Amino acid sequence: MKAVVMAKGMVMAHRPLPMLNSMFSRSSVSFAESVFFQGCVAPLSTLRARGVRIRSYQGCSSSGNGGGSSPWTRRAFVVSASSSTGDEKQPSVGFLGLGIMGTAMARNLIMAGYDVTVWNRSTSKCDPLISEGAKRGESPEQTAAACDVTFAMLADPAGAMEVACGPQGAVKGLSAGKGYVDVSTVDDETSKAIAEAVRKTGAEFLEAPVSGSKKPAVDGTLIFLTAGDKPLFERASPMLDVMGKSKFYLGEVGNGAAMKLVVNMVMGSMMASFSEGLLLGAKTGLDPKTIIEVIGQGAISAPMFAMKGPSMVEGQYPTAFPLKHQQKDLRLAVELADKVGQPTPIAAAVNDLYAQAKSNGLGDEDFSAIIEALKVNVNA
Ligand SMILES: NC(=O)C1=CN([C@@H]2O[C@H](COP(=O)(O)OP(=O)(O)OC[C@H]3O[C@@H](n4cnc5c(N)ncnc54)[C@H](OP(=O)(O)O)[C@@H]3O)[C@@H](O)[C@H]2O)C=CC1
Ligand SMILES: O=CCCC(=O)O
Numbered sequence: 001m002k003a004v005v006m007a008k009g010m011v012m013a014h015r016p017l018p019m020l021n022s023m024f025s026r027s028s029v030s031f032a033e034s035v036f037f038q039g040c041v042a043p044l045s046t047l048r049a050r051g052v053r054i055r056s057y058q059g060c061s062s063s064g065n066g067g068g069s070s071p072w073t074r075r076a077f078v079v080s081a082s083s084s085t086g087d088e089k090q091p092s093v094g095f096l097g098l099g100i101m102g103t104a105m106a107r108n109l110i111m112a113g114y115d116v117t118v119w120n121r122s123t124s125k126c127d128p129l130i131s132e133g134a135k136r137g138e139s140p141e142q143t144a145a146a147c148d149v150t151f152a153m154l155a156d157p158a159g160a161m162e163v164a165c166g167p168q169g170a171v172k173g174l175s176a177g178k179g180y181v182d183v184s185t186v187d188d189e190t191s192k193a194i195a196e197a198v199r200k201t202g203a204e205f206l207e208a209p210v211s212g213s214k215k216p217a218v219d220g221t222l223i224f225l226t227a228g229d230k231p232l233f234e235r236a237s238p239m240l241d242v243m244g245k246s247k248f249y250l251g252e253v254g255n256g257a258a259m260k261l262v263v264n265m266v267m268g269s270m271m272a273s274f275s276e277g278l279l280l281g282a283k284t285g286l287d288p289k290t291i292i293e294v295i296g297q298g299a300i301s302a303p304m305f306a307m308k309g310p311s312m313v314e315g316q317y318p319t320a321f322p323l324k325h326q327q328k329d330l331r332l333a334v335e336l337a338d339k340v341g342q343p344t345p346i347a348a349a350v351n352d353l354y355a356q357a358k359s360n361g362l363g364d365e366d367f368s369a370i371i372e373a374l375k376v377n378v379n380a
Helices: 015-022 026-038 044-049 099-109 124-133 140-147 157-165 187-202 213-221 229-243 257-284 288-297 305-311 322-339 345-362 367-379
Strands: 004-006 010-016 052-060 076-082 092-096 116-119 149-152 179-181 204-207 220-230 244-249
Touching: 010 044, 026 229, 092 140, 099 116, 099 149, 099 213, 099 229, 116 124, 116 140, 116 220, 124 187, 149 157, 149 229, 157 179, 157 187, 179 187, 179 229, 187 204, 187 257, 204 229, 213 220, 220 229, 220 257, 229 244, 257 288, 257 322, 257 345, 257 367, 288 305, 305 367, 322 345, 322 367, 345 367
Parallel strands: 092 116, 092 149, 149 179, 179 204, 220 244
Antiparallel strands: 004 010, 004 076, 052 076, 204 220
């Protein structure tokens, strides 16, 4: 099967798909970059007119290979030539909520050639994506009415409910044949309430919270934890593949939310424990950089420690995952545990710590700033 490699909306090379998959493995980025700089064959509009359709996406980071730093030059798409009739129309996509995650995810859909309409409460956040080819949605209702499938990436349960079911909510624009995919991290009850409202319109619902933070969102390597209407899962899969590296279908609505809360409950505790370790070691005179190195070589090594540790030692917390959202997830996890009767004393204690950090003004910092709350406690 022949396929097409594209970057920045331009065709770069035609190769058999298995060859492309190996060429564009994460270790062969330099080839992607050289292909990018050497050739372009046809613009995306020509491909669309010919019925070419995106099949999958490889997030090729150029870092360390001397490539450009612009997100436009850091990736390539693999698209398959469509059937000779080219009769499968690409769905139009709505994206509601352009925060840290939503902006990067919507951008990947635009770059993959989808017809994307974006909406955000603070409208100025739409502007960069509009200049990259998106249409401006007037409201969640109008966006959902205009699109085949609409994604929502909101801060919390209240935001997700407002955007789906509020006065100008997406539900008012939905009808049979459309789909609503909520990728926000919320609790199962919120997700079920949105599912019910969506399904009453005849549209389909999928919850699809993501594991992975700002960089995986930029690189298109998120992990989708989906549940809900299977036909919508199948219909949305090409879009999920553009934004992510894998996807799990977990059955009934609520299971995706629960999976996401389990992941983030563990993550919040890990970060708090790592912070305690760094501070304890430093108090005893150990070099924190050596602590990070030792941890990185053993059984408790984690990409998160390697990635965040060095900046934590410098007292820097560039926001990828805001601390206020980590606290929200711990709170929701503890509430879920309470509902199903599972003791989670560690998560409950860690939730209190994050809540305290949030009330001390750290909410908009990265969640790794939790170490600051422990410095305050220790010195108090
Ligand atoms: N950052 C991360 O690493 C990850 C985050 N998540 C989850 O994804 C979701 C989004 O996270 P992130 O992008 O980081 O968050 P941000 O805080 O950057 O963005 C939040 C978005 O929600 C919107 N919003 C909040 N409340 C409302 C409301 N009442 N009505 C309409 N819009 C609202 C904001 O609009 P406005 O711009 O107007 O404020 C903004 O678009 C959260 O549920 C988070 O837990 C999941 C995985 C990773
Ligand atoms: O929810 C935020 C980050 C989650 C993750 O990195 O898996």
